[in-house]
Amino acid sequence: MNYKVDKTIDCTGLSCPLPSVKTTLALEHMEVGQVIEVLTDDPVSKRDLPVWAQSTGNELLGIEEEGKVIKIYMRKAA
Amino acid sequence: MTEQTKNKGSVTIVLFSGDMDKAIATFVIATAAASMGMKVTIFFTFWGLNVIKKEGGLIKGQNWMQKMLNLMNYGHAKKLAISKMNMFGMGPAMLKTMMSHKKVPSLQEFITMAHSLGVKFYPCEMSMTVMGLKKEDFIDECEDVIGAVSYLSIAKETTINLFI
Numbered sequence: 001m002n003y004k005v006d007k008t009i010d011c012t013g014l015s016c017p018l019p020s021v022k023t024t025l026a027l028e029h030m031e032v033g034q035v036i037e038v039l040t041d042d043p044v045s046k047r048d049l050p051v052w053a054q055s056t057g058n059e060l061l062g063i064e065e066e067g068k069v070i071k072i073y074m075r076k077a078a
Numbered sequence: 079m080t081e082q083t084k085n086k087g088s089v090t091i092v093l094f095s096g097d098m099d100k101a102i103a104t105f106v107i108a109t110a111a112a113s114m115g116m117k118v119t120i121f122f123t124f125w126g127l128n129v130i131k132k133e134g135g136l137i138k139g140q141n142w143m144q145k146m147l148n149l150m151n152y153g154h155a156k157k158l159a160i161s162k163m164n165m166f167g168m169g170p171a172m173l174k175t176m177m178s179h180k181k182v183p184s185l186q187e188f189i190t191m192a193h194s195l196g197v198k199f200y201p202c203e204m205s206m207t208v209m210g211l212k213k214e215d216f217i218d219e220c221e222d223v224i225g226a227v228s229y230l231s232i233a234k235e236t237t238i239n240l241f242i
Binding site: 013014015016017018020021023024025052055056057 | 114
C-alpha cells in the first residue's frame with residue numbers, strides 16, 4: 001500500500017445503497033487527492049463501489065480483503 | 079442540459095404510490111443515483127403525496143369530502159401501509175423491525191439522506207387541489223409545487239424515467 005489513508009469510514013453491516021451514499025457524503029468534506037478507506041462486509045459493495053468510482057470519476061486504488069471485511073481504497077478526484 | 083447531467087445522467091421518478099415498500103424502493107434508487115453524481119428529481123403525485131406529508135396537524139381539506147378522504151388517507155412517512163400483507167398495520171411494523179435489524183434506514187432517514195444528497199422533491203399541484211392539501215401540509219424539504227408540464231420539462235431532459 002503506497003498511499004496514506006486520510007479518512008476511514010466503517011460501513012460494515014450496511015447494505016445497498018448505504019456504502020456508496022456514505023462514501024459520497026464523506027468525500028464532500030475531503031480535499032481533492034485525499035484517500036478514503038471504506039470498510040464493508042457487503043459482497044455487493046465489492047462490485048458496486050468500483051462502478052461508483054468509475055461513474056463519479058474518483059480513482060479506485062485497490063481492494064483488500066481481511067476475513068469478512070472488505071477494504072476499498074479510493075482517491076478523491078476534482 | 080448542463081455538462082454534468084450529460085456525463086453522469088439524471089433520473090426523474092414519479093412516485094404515485096403511497097405504499098411504504100414502494101416509497102423505500104424509490105428512495106433506494108434516488109439515493110444511489112444521487113451518490114453517483116446524477117441529478118435526481120422525485121415528483122410526488124396522488125397517494126405518493128402521503129410520503130412527504132408533515133406529521134400531525136388537523137384533518138386537512140376544505141370541504142367534507144376532502145376532509146373524509148384525508149381522514150381515511152391519513153398518513154406521513156412513518157405511517158404508511160405496505161402493498162402486500164399489510165394485516166392492519168402488523169405487516170409494516172414487522173417490516174420496520176426486520177429492516178432495522180439489517181441496518182436498512184427507515185423511510186424518514188432515507189428522506190433526510192436524499193435531501194442532503196441534493197435530491198429534489200416536487201409535490202404535484204393537481205392532486206393537491208383535488209385533496210385540498212396546501213404547501214404547508216408537506217415537509218420543508220419540498221421544492222415548489224409543480225404541474226405536469228413542469229415535470230415533463232424536467233423529465234424530457236433526463237436519461238432515466240421511472241413511474242412507481
